[in-house]
Amino acid sequence: MAQTLGMLEFNSIAKGIETCDVMLKAARVDLIRTSTVCPGKYITIIFGDTGAVKASIQAGQLNGGDNVVDVMQIQNVHPQLIPAISGTAQPVKGDAIGVMEFYSISSAIKAADVAAKNAQISLIDIVTGFAIGGKGYVTLTGDVGAVRAAVAAGCEEGGKSGLLVGSTVIPKYAQQLYDSLL
Numbered sequence: 001m002a003q004t005l006g007m008l009e010f011n012s013i014a015k016g017i018e019t020c021d022v023m024l025k026a027a028r029v030d031l032i033r034t035s036t037v038c039p040g041k042y043i044t045i046i047f048g049d050t051g052a053v054k055a056s057i058q059a060g061q062l063n064g065g066d067n068v069v070d071v072m073q074i075q076n077v078h079p080q081l082i083p084a085i086s087g088t089a090q091p092v093k094g095d096a097i098g099v100m101e102f103y104s105i106s107s108a109i110k111a112a113d114v115a116a117k118n119a120q121i122s123l124i125d126i127v128t129g130f131a132i133g134g135k136g137y138v139t140l141t142g143d144v145g146a147v148r149a150a151v152a153a154g155c156e157e158g159g160k161s162g163l164l165v166g167s168t169v170i171p172k173y174a175q176q177l178y179d180s181l182l
Contacts, residue, residue: 004053005032005077005113007045007106008060009070016042019064026059027052032086037129041069043105045128047082050075072106078116084123084138085109091122094142097173097181098151101137101165102158105129108136111158118153119146124181135165139181144171 008023010016013036020034029048037043046056053073061068074081083089098121102108105128112126121142128136140150147169155167170177 002050002075003047003077004050005045005047005072005074005081005109006053006057007043007070007072007109008057008064008068009037009105010042010044010064010067011040011069012067013040013042015064015067016044019060019067020044022063023056023060027055029053029056032082033128035130037105038131038134041129041134043128045085045109047077070104070106072109074110074113078113080116080123081109081113081126084112084126085128087125089123089125091124091141091182093178094122094147096142096144096147096169096171097124097178098140098142098147098167098169099137100151100154100158100167101135103135103163103165104161105134105136107158107161107163108138111154112138112140114157115140115150115154119150121146121150141178144169147171 124139
């Protein structure tokens, strides 16, 4: 069965928490993350079989109503995506670091998935909105060519919405920088 990642973002923390409960009761899905994000919003990220995620998202949209500000579903997610979102990634150290920054959390997650599918890289982290004004950013590592290709593919995908802030590729990075990103 296809595995899908789903996310709802809310403009109300109280409604977000309530709707997370509704989503988890609506279908058999795994809760990857549910938390506040800046500026005063709330997100719920779930994972599971495509049908279950779709049912959970539909129930969340119905319950969340006008408080839902963003909806995302990605089918056949790259296996590195869930650990990168949940902060449990074990990246394979490469020669370069890539960074992609977006004005939205869902744009960052979509870009990370596309980047990982398009080049032989390791996702380090996907930061989702907390203490960064609701933005999302992705850090990844690999050989210089792969990082350049991954960042280009991710920025193309994430930039479709016009929400790309910027990106960079850092070859031969300082070890202390890499350690700080882990």
